[in-house]
Amino acid sequence: MPQLEVDGAALTYDDEGPRDAAEVPLVFIHGWTANRHRWDHQVAHFGEQRRVIRLDLRGHGESGGAGVRTIEELATDVVALLDHLKIDRFVPIGHSMGGMIAQTLALTHPERVERLVLVNSISRMTYSRGRGLLMGASTLVPFKLFVATNIQRAFAPGYPREEIRSYIRSSADTPREVVMTLYGAMRAFDVLDRVGEIRVPTLLVHGYHDIQLPLKQMLRMATGYPDAVIRIIDAGHELPVEKPAELTTALDGFLTGRP
Secondary structure (H helix, E strand, C coil): CCEEEECCEEEEEEEECCCCCCCCCEEEECCCCCCHHHHHHHHHHHCCCCCEEEECCCCCCCCCCCCCCCHHHHHHHHHHHHHHCCCCCEEEEEECHHHHHHHHHHHHCCCCECCEEEECCCCECCCCHHHHHHHHHHCCCCHHHHHHHHHHCCCCCCCCHHHHHHHHHHHHCCCHHHHHHHHHHHHHCECHHHHHHCCCCEEEEEECCCCCCCHHHHHHHHCCCCCEEEEEECCCCCHHHHCHHHHHHHHHHHHHCCC
16 A cells, blocks of 8 residues: 655655556545545546556545645645656546546646546535525534435445445544545636636546536536546446446446447
8 A cells, every 4th residue: 555745744645556657557536535546436447547646635534734725735745746657648546525636637738648547526616695695504513414415325325225325434434634635625616707717638427316516517618628528327426336337337438449
């Protein structure tokens, strides 16, 4: 289990698959309060064919560190890891907050991004005034209740309750400072007016039942992308674990040019 020290944080990562593959590496970036194992199904599949990188973001999973304040700072960590591994061009694949990081990478390092994949992610979180007040008030409840409520509603109706409880426990292990600070960072993230600058082929995959980052917000974002393909899957916000095989199929088709 390799680690890289970046600005006082030991970042845990996996580097798998053939180094001599013709295709550029895939870089999987997890979401808020999650960890790199959200991508187990996808890494097992693609790691047989090409180099795949995944990491626990700062303060998440088995990575140390805190003090991160913005999505841009998390993107800087990803770049530091790729530089360490001597990877120039790559395909960022980001889920939720990880998709915000992926968009940041495409905007700040366009020469290095070959394609882009966003899973259950958006470019700007938009809410009615009432919904915004409710979200603000939710931060005042006890921390474990705050986490449990947010993780519970991330899954589509009918997903096994015991599995949801295991994800709640895992998320609650993320340091409170990291959880709350990055909750604010996601709400502040806004590149909606810049997505037209991302000119690489882009796949937007979304769960139909996603109420965390609603489908209509993704579709609004999609209109700004010059070269985007959209895939809608019958799932909630946690596509990588709710419908892993369907997500992997969508990624495979996009990466190989198959419909």
